[in-house]
Amino acid sequence: MSKLNDLPFANLQFYATAPYPCSYLPGRLARSQVATPSYLIDSPTYSHLVASGFRRSGAFTYRPYCDHCRACTPVRVLADEFEPNRTQRRTQKRNAHLTSRVMDLKFSHEHYALYRRYQSQRHPGGGMDHDSREQYSHFLLQSNVHTRLVEFREQGHLRMIAIMDELADGLSSVYTFFDPERTQQSLGTYSILWQIAEAKRRKLPYIYLGYWIEESRKMSYKTDFQPIEGLVRGSWVRLDAPK
16 A cells, blocks of 8 residues: 655555456456545546546546556547537437426436436346446445536436536546447537536546557547547647557
């Protein structure tokens, strides 16, 4: 276990997990560096951690810490400079009729039912398709920082939920789940577009999108949002647009 002396991390300790199978690159082992204790990670501290490449799942704050791999790159969209491409403009137009409502984190049977449908159809066998109410709440509704839940509805019908953390310099997209039968609406893309627009409205410079892995097709969509920066060897640098 190690301790960083640089403020605002002076009171935090960091430890590395044991190796576990990588979720994104088959045949590889991964490790994480975890920040503790979780009760000391308030919103200002978490903002600094995110800018240093960390992310959270519930109250668990971590970053990749693999022994022989640096494939995971933290990324953030420059909200002020972002201009949607042709496909993204179509997605905005297709979903312009959706209404959004920003809410505090709280359990809803309607939200949980949508989550279960999303997991069972989009990620069957992935381990979360049988999540209990307690597992769902621990994953998405447990937070020690400023977190908001955003409902998206179509004529009163719930279509999507986005969870986002409010940081000092932007918004961090935590998780999005949506009606799995609405594949033609590109709801996942629309969620990011909405959060970029929300950051612009709040005059926040960045949207943090977690980790991007060049070799993973699951992650390829992130570099469609240009301009985007990646944290490479301790510095944020611009990443090229996909060809």
